[in-house]
Amino acid sequence: MAQTKTAGAFDVRYIVAALMGTYGVILTILGLVNTSDAELEAADGFNVNLWAGLGLLVFAAAFAAWARLRPLVVREVTDEEREAAGRPADDR
Amino acid sequence: MHLAADDAFRLNADFFDYTIVALYFAVVLGIGVLARRQVSTSIDFFLSGRSLPAWVTGLAFVSANLGAVEVMGMSANGAQYGAATFHYFWIGAVPAMLFLGIVMMPFYYGSGVRSVPEFMRRRFGTGAHLVNAISFAVAQLLIAGINLFLLATIVERLLGWPLWVSLIVAAVVVLSYITLGGLSAAIYNEVLQFFVIVAALLPLTIVALHKVGGWQGVKEKIQPGPEQLSSWPGTDLTGIENPVLSVIGLVFGLGFVLSFGYWTTNFVEVQRAMASDSPSAARRAPIIGAFPKMFIPFVVIIPGMVAAIIVPEIAALKSGDEGGAGGATYNDAILLLMRDLLPNGMLGVAIAGLLASFMAGMAANISAFNTVFSYDLWQQYVKKDRPDGYYLTIGRVATVGATVIAIGTAVIASNYDNLMDYLQTLFGFFNAPLFATFILGMFWKRMTPTAGWVGLVSGTLAAVLVAVLSDGTLGSLSVGVLSLSGQGASFVAAGAAFVVDIVVSVVVTLMTRPKAESELRGLVYSLTPKEDFADPDEKNLPWYQSPVKLAGIALVIVIFLNVLFR
Secondary structure, eight states: OOEEEEOGGGOHHHHHHHHHHHHHHHHHHHHHHOOOHHHHHHTTTOOHHHHHHHHHHHHHHHHHHHHHHSOOEEEEOOHHHHHSSOOOOOOO | OOOOTTOSOOOOOOHHHHHHHHHHHHHHHHHHHHHHHHOOSHHHHHHGGGOBOHHHHHHHHHHTTOSHIIIIIHHHHHHHHGGGGGHHHHTTTHHHHHHIIIIIHHHHHHTTOSSHHHHHHHHHOHHHHHHHHHHHHHHHHHHHHHHHHHHHHHHHHHHOOOHHHHHHHHHHHHHHHHHHHHHHHHHHHHHHHHHHHHHHHHHHHHHHHHHHTHHHHHHHHOSSOGGGGOOSSOHHHHOOOSHHHHHHIIIIIIIIIIHHHHHHHOHHHHHHHHTBSSHHHHHHHHHHHHHHHHHHHHHHHHHHHHHHHHOHHHHHHHTTOHHHHTTOOGGGHHHHHHHHHOOTTHHHHHHHHHHHHHHHHHHHHHHHHHHIIIIIIIIIIIOOSOOHHHHHHHHHHHHHHHHHHHHHHHHHHTTOSOHHHHHHHHHHHHHHHHHHHHHHHHHOTTOOHHHHHHHHHHHHHHHHHHHHHSSSTTGGGOOOOSOOOHHHHHHHHHHHHHHHHHHHHHHHHHHSOOOOGGGGTTTSGGGSOHHHHOOTTGGGSOGGGOHHHHHHHHHHHHHHHHHHTO
16 A cells, blocks of 8 residues: 655755755845945945845745645555556645 | 866855855755655665655756756857857757657656666667667766766866866765665755755846846847847857758757757656656656746846846957957856856855756766666666665666766866867767657557667767767867868757668668567557556646646747747
């Protein structure tokens, strides 16, 4: 029989959200406290770190929310089972 | 590509940039360790237990292709040729990805094969299988070498490490996560890489457009003139002066033979879709991948086009002022843009994104190589009927061997001035004949086993012959009898391989004995009952999960994009 379990922390969406969120925090802080005039000048007055950081934070939050609301179910399917027809339809 | 070690410019990375890059590598290695816990049987290791949802395999599908050549090569092309570079995505990729999802994938997934060479064995027997498996394995090692060389050269340029240190460090990192976790880790990392690459390139594109005054600014300032904003007929890109022939070259050479050959028979790509959890998810993977694929050019080509306007070195290069370029080439466009526009912090994300993209290509080559080596060569011709764990061990040994060999092929690749031409030529050798044999074998039930391998060999020989006769395509091996070079030569070589393969296969088929029809069920279109391909769940799927409807939407969007940027 096919075993099912949720992927949990191994869900790639949590990994993506964690990395992007961490980058977001670092960039936002850098944008707030560590932006030199030369850097602002280089991008025509656009605070790149701040905006990119905020964008990453929003993205990470959305991804984590998606992973939480729709957990990934991992089925461990063997070859024999794959050949047998009636697999349960699951919404992925 | 000119990537010499003595180049003047370096990116000014600081502590925060290094922290961001280090975080990325920590997560990549962490995924390998996590994935290892889930690896139990060899089917798990090689095809991720066929348990991945379609959006994951779809992104991995694009990311496996979003390697060094894609990011550096396409932004360079954008800087040099402008909007004609869009053809590599909208003509040279998306249609083939949709074709793979709709027509080819049911064959691969439905027949339960684990690799493309295995499909060849069942359709044509061991002759074609052996030829294909060996040529595929060789091609992967050569291409892994290109990716490794670019990865190491960029590390050298960004961080100032010597090339040989960069090569070994890069090889060790790629090796550790593949051996630790197999394809599961590779696919998960590809998904992660996709987002890191986008997080790197999207802000860069926005800042670059902001700096130049938006798309309007690009329109007004692009040099040498507005023809750089039209993708058709692309005479600069193809090097074919006649616009009609140029369009034919683009559609047949790039759009049909090279692109269909690459996307439909390249196991690096197909393997990702085969890790899906159902036939319809396998079909969806390349189709879902087609959506990000059609928008990638905006974050790759547009920065290149802007770099040619606002980066002094690239602008000088484009106006023919070699002195003002200061040794920079078009390949440096995106790096110079990062140097000029990004503050520390965002720079680190951009470096992590580039490193991610360069690792993606190599990891994909190595994992495809180890599947073909263990199942198609070792199990088939060397040691049959061993327990599952034996082949798993062979797979891990093959991965280590391939990585060591890739350091060697990286040294070969370092001898080429233009790696993009080299890569396209390799695709012509290996993918174009394979595609011809595939298409003929799938739709023509009479095609014989002998025709299978003779066609493949003669197609490859035809492409090699064109490359040898052309001007500099194979370095000093090319004699220059045909006045073709660069991209033009690789389009013609691929076309020759395709035509010769078809002609030879037809002639040989008419002289030899075909396989019994009963053996070809599931392998030839006309001999396979429709219900063999059908996923019983498919008609219950909502529209956004139906492969055919999704492909229709993708096709409409890509036609619209072609019209918009004509």
